[in-house]
Structures are given as structure tokens and as C-alpha cells.
Amino acid sequence: MGKLPDHVTRAEVAAALRLSLRQVDRLAAAGTLTKKKLGARRSGFDREEFDRYLKSIGEGEGYASPVGSFSFTLPPESPLTCNAVAAKLDEILATSLPGCLVNAADGAVHIVWNAALGYTTEQILQAV
Structure with missing residues (x-):
């Protein structure tokens, strides 16, 4: 069996991390991963x-990265419902921190x- 190349492509990174190419580019822009020029029109890592x-x-099984999560409940006297709060948070996070999933279940916002x-x-x- 041959030696693996010394680089991985954006598509390989996206598949391994289960992210979109745009999210992989954000990792590179944030300095989390350093892009490497692979050719005239190709880049990788x-x-x-x-x-x-x-x-x-944490690597995870099959290079699937782990998930982060955060949950909270609303105070009983709150006039808002978990569904309304989840919908508003989803709207906000979709633009400010893309890739977050917001859900209301079991009396909490996740x-x-x-x-x-x-x-x-x-x-x-x-x-x-």
C-alpha cells in the first residue's frame, strides 16, 4: 500500500469533519487550520x-468530530415559550455562528x- 499524500484537500476535510466547504474555509480564516497551496487552483491542508x-x-469514530451542546430551561413565570425562544435563537445563530442547530424539546431549549x-x-x- 502506498504512502498517503502529505496534504488533505478541502473536500477531504469537509467529509471528515462533516462540514460544508464554506465552514472549512472559516476554520482556515480563523487560523484553526493553515491552508497549503496544492497547485494553481487547488488548496488544502x-x-x-x-x-x-x-x-x-477528540477525533471520534471514523473521524467524525464530536458535538458541543448547551441546554437551558425558561423560568416558569416566563411569558415566552421554548419554541418561540428556540426560533429566535435559531434566527440569530444562523447568521452569527452558522452551523448551530437549535431545538425545543422536553421543556428546554437545546x-x-x-x-x-x-x-x-x-x-x-x-x-x-
Whole structure:
């Protein structure tokens, strides 16, 4: 069996992390991964750097990155419903922190995101 190339393409990174190409580009723009020129019209990432990154986020089964999550309940006296709050948060996070999924279930609001995006609970709370 041959040696793996010393680079991974954007598409390989997107497939491994289950992200869109746009989200992979955001990782590169944020400095999380460093882009590497592969040719006149192609770019990718250093394989060793990508492997280190996968290990740093917990890698998961089959290179699927773990998810981050945050849940909260509303006070009983709140005039708002969980569904209304979830809908508003989804609207806000769709533009400020793309890749977050917001759901209302079991009397709570749940926010889930792919950990490869690098978001923290603090960032999400600041965005809303």
C-alpha cells in the first residue's frame, strides 16, 4: 500500500469533519487550520496538522468530530415559550455562528454544534 499524500484537500476535510466547504474555509480564516497551496487552483491542508487537529477535538469514530451542546430551561413565570425562544435563537445563530442547530424539546431549549467549528458555550451566549 502506498504512502498517503502529505496534504488533505478541502473536500477531504469537509467529509471528515462533516462540514460544508464554506465552514472549512472559516476554520482556515480563523487560523484553526493553515491552508497549503496544492497547485494553481487547488488548496488544502497539511496532513500532519490536520491529524493533530483531529486529536485535539477528540477525533471520534471514523473521524467524525464530536458535538458541543448547551441546554437551558425558561423560568416558569416566563411569558415566552421554548419554541418561540428556540426560533429566535435559531434566527440569530444562523447568521452569527452558522452551523448551530437549535431545538425545543422536553421543556428546554437545546443548542448543538459540530465541535470542529471551534465554538464555545461562551461564544454562543455572547452571540445571543
